[in-house]
Amino acid sequence: MTHASNDNTTLKINIMNDHNQEILKIKNLFVHYETEYGTVEALNDVSLSIFKGKTLGIVGETGAGKTTLAKSILRIIKSPPGRIVSGSILFEGTEILTMSDKELRALRGSQISMIFQDPMTSLNPVMTVGDQIAEVIYTHEKISKKDAFKKALDMLNMVGIRPERGKDYPHQFSGGMKQRVIIAIALANSSKILIADEPTSALDVTIQAQVLSMIVDLKDKIKTSMILITHDLGVVAQTCDYVAIIYAGRIVEYGTVYNIFKDPKHPYTKGLIGSIPSLVYDVERLQSIKGLMPDPTKLPKGCSFCPRCDMAFDECQTILPDLYNIDDEVHSARCLLFSPERIENDRRRNE
Amino acid sequence: MKKLRRIFSLSNDEAKTLTERTISQEVWQRYKKSRTGMVALVIVLLLLFIAISTYVVDIVTNNAFYDNNVINIDLINKLKPPSWQHIAGNDEYGRDILLRVIWGTRLSLFLGVLAVVIALIIGGTLGAISGFYGKQVDSVIMRLMDILMGVPTIILAIAIVASLGVSIMNLVIAVAVSAVPGQARVMRAAVMSIRDKEFIEAARASGASDLRLIFKYILPNCLSPVIVNTTLGVAASILNVTSLSFIGLGVQAPNAEWGSMLSAARSYIRVSGHITLGPGLAIFLTIMSINLMGDALRDALDPRLKR
Numbered sequence: 001m002t003h004a005s006n007d008n009t010t011l012k013i014n015i016m017n018d019h020n021q022e023i024l025k026i027k028n029l030f031v032h033y034e035t036e037y038g039t040v041e042a043l044n045d046v047s048l049s050i051f052k053g054k055t056l057g058i059v060g061e062t063g064a065g066k067t068t069l070a071k072s073i074l075r076i077i078k079s080p081p082g083r084i085v086s087g088s089i090l091f092e093g094t095e096i097l098t099m100s101d102k103e104l105r106a107l108r109g110s111q112i113s114m115i116f117q118d119p120m121t122s123l124n125p126v127m128t129v130g131d132q133i134a135e136v137i138y139t140h141e142k143i144s145k146k147d148a149f150k151k152a153l154d155m156l157n158m159v160g161i162r163p164e165r166g167k168d169y170p171h172q173f174s175g176g177m178k179q180r181v182i183i184a185i186a187l188a189n190s191s192k193i194l195i196a197d198e199p200t201s202a203l204d205v206t207i208q209a210q211v212l213s214m215i216v217d218l219k220d221k222i223k224t225s226m227i228l229i230t231h232d233l234g235v236v237a238q239t240c241d242y243v244a245i246i247y248a249g250r251i252v253e254y255g256t257v258y259n260i261f262k263d264p265k266h267p268y269t270k271g272l273i274g275s276i277p278s279l280v281y282d283v284e285r286l287q288s289i290k291g292l293m294p295d296p297t298k299l300p301k302g303c304s305f306c307p308r309c310d311m312a313f314d315e316c317q318t319i320l321p322d323l324y325n326i327d328d329e330v331h332s333a334r335c336l337l338f339s340p341e342r343i344e345n346d347r348r349r350n351e
Numbered sequence: 352m353k354k355l356r357r358i359f360s361l362s363n364d365e366a367k368t369l370t371e372r373t374i375s376q377e378v379w380q381r382y383k384k385s386r387t388g389m390v391a392l393v394i395v396l397l398l399l400f401i402a403i404s405t406y407v408v409d410i411v412t413n414n415a416f417y418d419n420n421v422i423n424i425d426l427i428n429k430l431k432p433p434s435w436q437h438i439a440g441n442d443e444y445g446r447d448i449l450l451r452v453i454w455g456t457r458l459s460l461f462l463g464v465l466a467v468v469i470a471l472i473i474g475g476t477l478g479a480i481s482g483f484y485g486k487q488v489d490s491v492i493m494r495l496m497d498i499l500m501g502v503p504t505i506i507l508a509i510a511i512v513a514s515l516g517v518s519i520m521n522l523v524i525a526v527a528v529s530a531v532p533g534q535a536r537v538m539r540a541a542v543m544s545i546r547d548k549e550f551i552e553a554a555r556a557s558g559a560s561d562l563r564l565i566f567k568y569i570l571p572n573c574l575s576p577v578i579v580n581t582t583l584g585v586a587a588s589i590l591n592v593t594s595l596s597f598i599g600l601g602v603q604a605p606n607a608e609w610g611s612m613l614s615a616a617r618s619y620i621r622v623s624g625h626i627t628l629g630p631g632l633a634i635f636l637t638i639m640s641i642n643l644m645g646d647a648l649r650d651a652l653d654p655r656l657k658r
Binding site for chain 2: 076105106109113114116117121126127135136139186
């Protein structure tokens with residue numbers, strides 16, 4: 001993992017290497033849900049890149065738009081009410097948003113696959129798990145049904161389930177095992193990108209780590225890139241190379257894992273990191289971020305975090321901040337504190 | 352099972368335990384626990400057996416038995432009460448009622464089943480399309496179904512037979528058409544409840560096409576309400592077939608059919624009531640056992656009762 005290295009130059013070189021191997025590029029993506037109560041601005045101006053073999057963590061609280069982002073990439077947002085308003089998603093240079101249904105089907109499950117949040121409901125209850133894995137292989141490869149089934153049993157073996165259980169139905173498996181089956185389905189075609197939407201939140205704490213480390217191992221083995229959606233910062237620190245913090249449908253901070261944990265800039269990120277219990281210090285009460293996320297149908301005019309922000313000033317309420325670069329590398333934050341004008345002003349005041 | 356053993360190189364017993372755990376077997380295990388359900392099942396199987404064996408008898412005797420005993424006229428025995436020779440007595444033309452009831456089974460049963468199967472194919476397809484695609488497609492199809500449903504079943508059937516002419520095929524068509532909206536509604540509701548499940552989304556995310564989604568993911572999951580509705584639908588259709596025959600729009604005499612037998616018998620109900628008994632009891636027993644079977648099946652298929 002790149003973040004393990006504290007050496008700044010290696011880090012820079014790594015980042016440069018990564019940027020040469022961009023596999024998915026999301027640019028200025030806007031996604032809205034049109035409901036009876038108004039338009040929910042689920043994603044606003046989201047731009048992200050996923051690099052070959054790297055893991056991008058997407059962190060945010062419930063309703064921040066994480067799952068919407070994942071579903072937009074595969075274009076499985078239910079429409080209506082969902083609508084991808086504008087933007088572009090390029091997969092190896094091809095635009096996903098203008099693909100035909102046929103092209104999309106060829107992409108889903110073979111180039112980009114997804115692990116869903118709840119293993120209990122993500123498997124077809126009336127099909128054996130072996131058949132369900134074989135199904136994805138059969139859909140995308142020119143292969144006989146028998147060979148697909150054999151390959152499916154190999155996949156089961158790979159995720160640590162005895163192949164003879166391929167003839168069993170999902171209800172005969174435990175939650176953790178079901179999630180393994182889902183992972184086997186997602187990896188059956190050695191996809192180039194794996195989207196894991198909170199893969200461990202529905203699992204028992206004791207098997208969360210087990211499942212997660214299995215995902216990471218297999219991901220390295222197949223050399224796929226991963227988008228890991230979670231609200232568990234510990235998981236992010238353990239597995240990700242890059243992190244995007246998302247708040248009310250906007251990316252508020254982006255950087256390497258090292259940037260985010262060592263040097264969080266945005267007040268929201270600071271709040272998140274502050275809410276993790278520390279092993280080193282004794283604290284009476286964990287810090288929390290006061291207030292709630294704004295109503296996504298009426299986002300504030302300025303910075304969407306400003307009502308909850310301790311460091312807000314007048315301009316925050318009227319000016320929507322850009323993602324400002326913090327340093328020469330990838331680290332950037334959407335906060336007026338880091339706007340070039342303000343930094344300039346600060347510098348002058350100090351002189 | 353042989354295939355299983357070959358693929359996994361399992362022992363006989365292991366392969367058996369693996370195959371024994373299929374869903375249909377689990378349902379059967381639960382169905383067996385209902386006593387009324389089992390009695391009803393036995394009666395229904397018996398009726399089926401009777402219906403099929405009448406065909407066998409007809410083929411073997413080249414219709415001679417049918418001609419001589421079921422539709423012959425024997426005025427000497429006219430309206431004779433039950434005796435050892437004719438257990439259910441004789442009807443207004445001296446025909447043996449028991450034999451006529453037995454020969455009537457196949458018409459009532461098979462016409463009812465045929466009508467429901469036709470209704471299931473048409474209504475099920477419409478309902479599935481309606482439930483899966485939703486929006487305008489759904490509105491158009493369901494409003495059409497509402498129109499059909501707005502007319503009472505039996506009156507709709509009468510209207511259809513009256514306009515198409517009296518024949519057995521038209522009788523089936525009439526009963527089937529009047530059963531279509533019910534089937535469509537049940538199928539639509541089942542599809543809609545499955546359509547938004549996460550595993551459908553997951554299948555879509557792994558590249559499944561609409562057709563594959565419908566046939567491999569949605570329909571198999573809709574089976575239980577549809578099976579129950581179809582079973583209960585058979586009972587209702589048999590009743591409709593006999594009702595139409597009763598008012599003279601279905602099977603015509605001298606063909607043995609419960610409805611038309613009952614209709615002919617009703618004029619003699621004061622003089623010799625026994626002749627209504629045979630067909631009446633047959634209808635009662637059939638409808639009740641199919642309904643009880645449907646109820647037991649619903650209990651067996653309902654996962655909430657799973658133990």
